[in-house]
Amino acid sequence: MKNILIVSGHTDMDDSVANKTILNALAEKLPQSRIVYLDRLYTHKPIDVATEQANLEWADTIVLQFPVFWFSMPSLLHRWMEEVFLHGFSHGSTGDKLRGKTLVLSYTTGAPADCMNWDDFFGFIRGACQFTGMNYGGTVHTGSVSYNMRQDSGMMEAITQSAQQHAERLVAHLNAL
DSSP states (O other), rough: OOOEEEEEEEOGGOOOOOOHHHHHHHHHHOSSSEEEHHHHTTSSOOHHHHHHHHHHHOSSSEEEEOBBBBTTTOOHHHEEEHHOBBTTTTTTTTTTTTTTOOEEEEEEEEEEEGGGGGGGGGHHHHHHHHHHHHEEEEEEOOOOOOOGGGGHHHHHHHHHHHHHHHHHHHHHHHOOO
């Protein structure tokens, strides 16, 4: 099996339902994977670049798991990329450490999945893959899992079910790569 690194970009996993459910399911279904919870490590601390680069070097497949905040990835995940994907490591004349690896986006939105083409918002990721020599492995997306829906127990159950189905689709997607 491939070495799969899952990077959780949620800024507060304690306040998550969908992403927490997805990551718990992935930990169970992909026990050989490494899951990095950025909010537990780096919310108020500097990013340990050497450790994060070592995780990336270990991985064959990298999954970025996150909720969409204001039509983008959370700032913590973006900061992680800015600080870890460095010249000489991920790009530049000697930066080949990500070349040949596959990057997959796995994200959730509060808005319905069909309200817009969410993948268009992440075109910069395809550019980053091209720039670093990574293979773009596509996306797995689940909509209608807004935190505003948590007030209703029926909606909470629907969010949890959607998140569990998301994890199953992501595992199938990873296995098909």
